[in-house]
Amino acid sequence: MVDFKADERLNTLNHSCAHVMAQAVKHLYPQAKFWVGPVVKEGFYYDIDLGDDIINDEAIAAIEKEMKKVCKEGKKIYRREISKAEAMEMFKDDPYKLDLIEGLEDGNISVYDQGDFTDLCRGPHVDNTKLCKNFKLVKYSGVYWKGDANNHVMQRIYGVCFPTPEELEEHLKLLEEAKDRDHRKIGKEMNLFMSDDLVGRGLPMFLPKGYTVWQELENYIKAKERKLGYLHVMTPCVGTVNLYKTSGHWDHYKDNMFPAMEVEGESFVLRPMNCPHHMMIYANRMHSYKDLPIRIGEIAHDFRFEASGTLKGIERGRHFCQNDAHLFVTPEQIESEFSQVVDLIFDTYKDFNITDYRCVLSLRDPADKVKYHDDDEMWNTAENALRKVLDDLGIDYTEEIGEAAFYGPKLDVNVKPAIGNEYTLSTCQLDFCLPEKFNLTYIDKDGTKKTPVVLHRAILGSLDRFMAYILEETKGNLPLWLAPVQARIIPVKNEDEELNAYSHELFSYLDENGIRVEIDERAEKLGYRVRTAQVEKVPYLIILGKNEVKDGTVSYRLHGEQATTTVPKEEFLAMLKDEIATKKINPAALK
Incomplete structure (x- = not known):
């Protein structure tokens, strides 16, 4: 555009x-x-x-x-x-x-x-x-x-x-x-999510099929994180105003937060981000340098009061779920941990065929002492550390002054979607500031207390925005492993008892083997039921007639194609499982 x-x-x-x-x-x-x-x-x-x-x-x-x-x-x-x-x-x-x-x-x-x-x-x-x-x-x-x-x-x-x-x-x-x-149009056609002004603008609700996609994304990224030693937690989506005053968010981010709530003499606020809660989890007990790095991850519910004119479906809402993590490290571990985060970002992008992106090193404006934590030595150390890793990895990046978080510089990976404007999908931020504000320490080799450094990172960003991005990039033609309904069985004649029995037998066979499958037995013409499956972007359409019943086979059609292929049901299942395991791109998404 x-x-x-x-x-x-x-x-x-x-x-x-x-x-x-x-x-x-x-x-x-x-x-x-x-x-x-x-x-x-x-x-x-x-x-x-x-x-x-x-x-x-x-x-x-x-x-x-x-x-x-x-x-x-x-x-x-x-x-x-x-x-x-x-x-x-x-x-x-x-x-x-x-x-x-x-x-x-x-x-x-x-x-x-x-x-x-x-x-x-x-x-x-x-x-x-x-x-x-x-x-x-x-x-x-x-x-x-x-x-x-x-x-x-x-x-x-x-x-x-x-x-x-x-x-x-x-x-x-x-x-x-x-x-x-537009993901809003696709989401409506595929019955993924909805919104209603009675609930509130910017507060979308995921329907069963949309929540299936959401859960697959959650399971996917948490599995990758577990392999890297992340420890997943769950924290409340509210906190006291004092928590955010301690972190500095109250001074720097209050305009983007929902108003405070007064309860029993205390002021609470819906959290806009999760770092203060994760700081408190780290502070819960003493740590040795041998414990570090500690990688705390969470799929966390956050709330930000975005202007009504900026709201856009699940791409930008007032409630979203962040694929968040905070890595508590020693100064010596900064480069290796930051490098690991960068590798995780690009490994994830390969799985989703994300190729159109650019890397931005977001730096402070040294003249702005109001927005940014006033410590020149800290900023210079942090910015140079990120530069070195990016240079060592051979990553092309641009620098943007005045775009850093108030507590430290960051790497933003910006995608250029098929429609609309460029936005940040993934981020990794280096923070010397918050650990000091929360008096976080670890016992170093020499027995003295030292302050850890924190890497804030989000690989998928928010699951909501990531889903919107993938829906628009694929036109709703999700890869099989991510599709809410992976196969739909359509018997040619609903009134045929033998055909219906085989449809349910095949349904049970696929369902018991982990395939998300449905049967469309509505009293509608075959063409109408086929068109419905096409609109809903079901990857595999299974058409069953008397021949399939007689031979115990499956006749299937890929979404977006007219050709029908007939195979034994065992071969069909093996094909689906292989496509799911390899996270193969849906061919219809490439057209």
């Missing part, structure tokens, strides 16, 4: 098209008032107050029609500067513009004119509305003014604009593919 914000040419063009859209809206809805209309990675949008009118599909069509008129008129776009007082007078009837103007410093303010429309804007813009003719309004939604749930709702309209119709057409094709790949 193109990044409209980063591309200077597209940025200017889309900024101008946002003004064209606002002008068209003003023609159709004279009462309309406007907040902001920026360019973002996905194109442009404008937040609009239409009073009692609402935006729907019919309104979007009318706005697009009016925008075409504005473009066809070819109005010149002019920039001029006015004083703050003049701006206040010009926009005196628009409280949103007045709010923006009041926040500006005294001095000249730029506005842009195009025909009968004037807007407050820094620019730059193209010089004529006719250059904005290759546009499309792509979606609309309701948003709180300034993103604050205490404010009223405005209507946000999104659009894109390109220099040529060919570029627009190509982008719209990509958007259609993105809709088909």
Whole structure:
């Protein structure tokens, strides 16, 4: 996907098209008032107050029609500067513009004119509305003014604009593919998860089939961790405010946490992360240098108060389950343990065929003494240690200043999904700070107490986001070992007793051998039941007729293919078991 914000040419063009859209809206809805209309990675949008009118599909069509008129008129776009007082007078009837103007410093303010429309804007813009003719309004939604749930709702309209119709057409094709790949659409078709505003926005619920996938991911990563000596724990998803004051999260992360709860004179909060709890587990008893490294892992429930506009299915919610671990090590063990974490990340990526990623070494901004723990020696030691490991492993990486956690530098592995924008999937963070805050110690070789170093790491990130990523990458065509239903039996004729008996016999045979199998005996036509299995992305479709009953065989069809293969049921089972054991990629996911 193109990044409209980063591309200077597209940025200017889309900024101008946002003004064209606002002008068209003003023609159709004279009462309309406007907040902001920026360019973002996905194109442009404008937040609009239409009073009692609402935006729907019919309104979007009318706005697009009016925008075409504005473009066809070819109005010149002019920039001029006015004083703050003049701006206040010009926009005196628009409280949103007045709010923006009041926040500006005294001095000249730029506005842009195009025909009968004037807007407050820094620019730059193209010089004529006719250059904005290759546009499309792509979606609309309701948003709180300034993103604050205490404010009223405005209507946000999104659009894109390109220099040529060919570029627009190509982008719209990509958007259609993105809709088909959207994990929210796939999750609904496959009955994996749901959400309901009565439960709460950003609080998705996993249905039986979705929870099956979730459990497979949990079992997978915990098995890999156990082989490396991880000890798994379970800790509560609440903690006292004092716990987070001790860790520093209360000062550095409070805005992303749910409000505190007062209970019997104590203040509690839903945890946004798990490190304070794991620090307390380490502190539960004395440790010798011989005990280290200690690797504490947990599939932990966390809660973060994400802005409503950023919520996106299970990719980004207010509740999620983190594949978290904290490694307590001596300074001498930093490089070997960090190296082991990096190996685990890339070994996991091989199993899931993840190849499009980049590594980022996130460093502090030395000038920011508020965000980051103020200890130059600690930061230099930590950053150089991570650099050395990455260099020794021959890993390509970029450095980004100001992206570190408040307690230490980190390696972020960012993936570029099939749709949407790049985001972090895996991370490993080096921390000299929290062990000191919690007074953690171990007895060293010389009998003195020393402070351990902690590696915070998440391989799958959150299981929720990882599942969303895999669903979109595979279009829901999960590898057999991960599929919620691995095979579905469909008898050709439901009323045939002998056929039904064999269907249940085959079901029991596969089920007892660990295959997740279902029978579709609904009183529906064969074609309908086959299509249902296709929509639900069932990897193996088993069609049973009289020949299969007579020969004791299985006739199966791979999802996405038309050819049917007939084999003895024992051979079919052996094939499935081998595919599960080797974690073979579903061929349909590669199409």
